[in-house]
Amino acid sequence: xxxxxxxxxxxxxxxxxxxxxxxxxxxxxxxxxxxxxxxxxxxxxxxxxxxxxxxxxxxxxxxxxxxxxxxxxxxxxxxxxxxxxxxxxxxxxxxxxxxxxxxxxxxxxxxxxxxxxxxxxxxxxxxxxxxxxxxxxxxxxxxxxxxxxxxxxxxxxxxxxxxxxxxxxxxxxxxxxxxxxxxxxxxxxxxxxxxxxxxxxxxxxxxxxxxxxxxxxxxxxxxxxxxxxxxxxxxxxxxxxxxxxxxxxxxxxxxxxxxxxxxxxxxxxxxxxxxxxxxxxxxxxxxxxxxxxxxxxxxxxxxxxxxxxxxxxxxxxxxxxxxxxxxxxxxxxxxxxxxxxxxxxxxxxxxxxxxxxxxxxxxxxxxxxxxxxxxxxxxxxxxxxxxxxxxxxxxxxxxxxxxxxxxxxxxxxxxxxxxxxxxxxxxxxxxxxxxxxxxxxxxxxxxxxxxxxxxxxxxxxxxxxxxxxxxxxxxxxxxxxxxxxxxxxxxxxxxxxxxxxxxxxxxxxxxxxxxxxxxxxxxxxxxxxxxxxxxxxxxxxxxxxxxxxxxxxxxxxxxxxxxxxxxxx
Amino acid sequence: xxxxxxxxxxxxxxxxxxxxxxxxxxxxxxxxxxxxxxxxxxxxxxxxxxxxxxxxxxxxxxxxxxxxxxxxxxxxxxxxxx
Numbered sequence: 096x097x098x099x100x101x102x103x104x105x106x107x108x109x110x111x112x113x114x115x116x117x118x119x120x121x122x123x124x125x126x127x128x129x130x131x132x133x134x135x136x137x138x139x140x141x142x143x144x145x146x147x148x149x150x151x152x153x154x155x156x157x158x159x160x161x162x163x164x165x166x167x168x169x170x171x172x173x174x175x176x177x178x179x180x181x182x183x184x185x186x187x188x189x190x191x192x193x194x195x196x197x198x199x200x201x202x203x204x205x206x207x208x209x210x211x212x213x214x215x216x217x218x219x220x221x222x223x224x225x226x227x228x229x230x231x232x233x234x235x236x237x238x239x240x241x242x243x244x245x246x247x248x249x250x251x252x253x254x255x256x257x258x259x260x261x262x263x264x265x266x267x268x269x270x271x272x273x274x275x276x277x278x279x280x281x282x283x284x285x286x287x288x289x290x291x292x293x294x295x296x297x298x299x300x301x302x303x304x305x306x307x308x309x310x311x312x313x314x315x316x317x318x319x320x321x322x323x324x325x326x327x328x329x330x331x332x333x334x335x336x337x338x339x340x341x342x343x344x345x346x347x348x349x350x351x352x353x354x355x356x357x358x359x360x361x362x363x364x365x366x367x368x369x370x371x372x373x374x375x376x377x378x379x380x381x382x383x384x385x386x387x388x389x390x391x392x393x394x395x396x397x398x399x400x401x402x403x404x405x406x407x408x409x410x411x412x413x414x415x416x417x418x419x420x421x422x423x424x425x426x427x428x429x430x431x432x433x434x435x436x437x438x439x440x441x442x443x444x445x446x447x448x449x450x451x452x453x454x455x456x457x458x459x460x461x462x463x464x465x466x467x468x469x470x471x472x473x474x475x476x477x478x479x480x481x482x483x484x485x486x487x488x489x490x491x492x493x494x495x496x497x498x499x500x501x502x503x504x505x506x507x508x509x510x511x512x513x514x515x516x517x518x519x520x521x522x523x524x525x526x527x528x529x530x531x532x533x534x535x536x537x538x539x540x541x542x543x544x545x546x547x548x549x550x551x552x553x554x555x556x557x558x559x560x561x562x563x564x565x566x567x568x569x570x571x572x573x574x575x576x577x578x579x580x581x582x583x584x585x586x587x588x589x590x591x592x593x594x595x596x597x598x599x600x601x602x603x604x605x606x607x608x609x610x611x612x613x614x615x616x617x618x619x620x621x622x623x624x625x626x627x628x629x630x631x632x633x634x635x636x637x638x639x640x641x642x643x644x645x646x647x648x649x650x651x652x653x654x655x656x657x658x659x660x661x662x663x664x
Numbered sequence: 665x666x667x668x669x670x671x672x673x674x675x676x677x678x679x680x681x682x683x684x685x686x687x688x689x690x691x692x693x694x695x696x697x698x699x700x701x702x703x704x705x706x707x708x709x710x711x712x713x714x715x716x717x718x719x720x721x722x723x724x725x726x727x728x729x730x731x732x733x734x735x736x737x738x739x740x741x742x743x744x745x746x
Contacts, residue, residue, distance in 0.1 A: 154699035297712040513732025
């Protein structure tokens, strides 16, 4: 089977093109021995099935980074290259193209984002470009699917060029001459979106726009999340699932080990889905009714912000502040992702250049950035007592984020590199792609969170029935009660936070904590040990000693901050 | 025009135009800038800079690039005559 490689700069719509070419069945794999992942799928070329690989985005074939080394290695294993080029920035894309044409491999060029060239006044002489490069060059719009058919049909025409290898400066000179001959840019007319673009990276107007974007995001997330809980999922659960549970409880005789594991504690004819703590009651209610709505709303809003192209602008605005923390502005992106789930956030720290930055960013995310699941529970349980308590949780975590960053930056060897990013133009997001991305992320949550939640509740019930928690509770009482001011039974929740933070916070519900205690418990849960999934990626990304360091910092700072809150609240 | 019109990106004011004449950085920095299209000989204009040693945003070939302060101050531009 032929191997087709999709090669191009980052952010040229390579992945969108990939999903256009392959349809549905794709897999994400890691390149052996590395952390760089790539996607693989299948497509039909001239009636034959071919494998297609989405190679990590790269600007050059000079192996200066891990992604580039892998791209280079994959080239040796491929049969045909589809070089995805940003038609609105031909000049920059052509460097990689020229390097590809020096290889002994057939190349087809996809001039992607072609639609944007029209409204940006960029004219490209296709025929001349094809003549100069000597390979097929097909205009495409991956987002809408335009040109994909032509692209596929042109693949059999591709032949290896094997141009003689030239130096860097010679390549740039050649690019300059090609651009001169094929590209013409109209005199610029300032459109509204361009004015808005400039305004969002200026200090004053930028800050105002950021405030508007972030505040409205927050309210939209709450509005959708809350709405789904109160008007859809909670009524649905109470009307349809509660009777089933009551019936099951009757069948199981209203008590006993099996009853408590499956249905949990029931008092009378009412079932409290938060407190009963059975696998089929709380085990489904917590993830599906309390957490899922916020996952949906968070990722919907995040997807829109991503696709509009706002996040790089936020990175520019936040750059100065992020430098205090030993990071640069781009680190705001993993941080925002962490508000959804810490796992992809820590994976996303790979966009940062140095190990030092990755350590700081990962540690800060796992300490001070609460995931959506935990936040949903904070809103559900702490929010009952009033918004000011929720604000206390967020305020504390924000202060910890800043202070911890300053401390890490101070004490870790090294310096923080400089921000250097392209700011893409604003684009109108396509609802279809936003929803697709949201669905992928929700599916990830359902597939990973629910088994762990069910398992956690099972373990908790078994340990309860073995009376295993009393000993631990007495042993840890000096810390849990003495330092944190929580009832000694709360230790079970703090320990189980290792499995899932949402379930852990849910375990506190039956303890009838005072609002102040709930604030402390939420903060300690957020800051202390990462959940098991985060733990695994931290191990993968930071290595064993890095993980040990990060975990030590977490436990120490969680107890310190919890203790301080206990004193001052 | 001579050296009178030579300025670093951080010294330029927003809205000013010019041609990149010198990038005073190691290979790593120059390579990264080149990859994004920032090379000597390129026409650029400054869009903005953030307060407090924040990044400079420039525009070239209709693309905006944000460059951290300490990198931007090592990129020199010959200003267009007014």
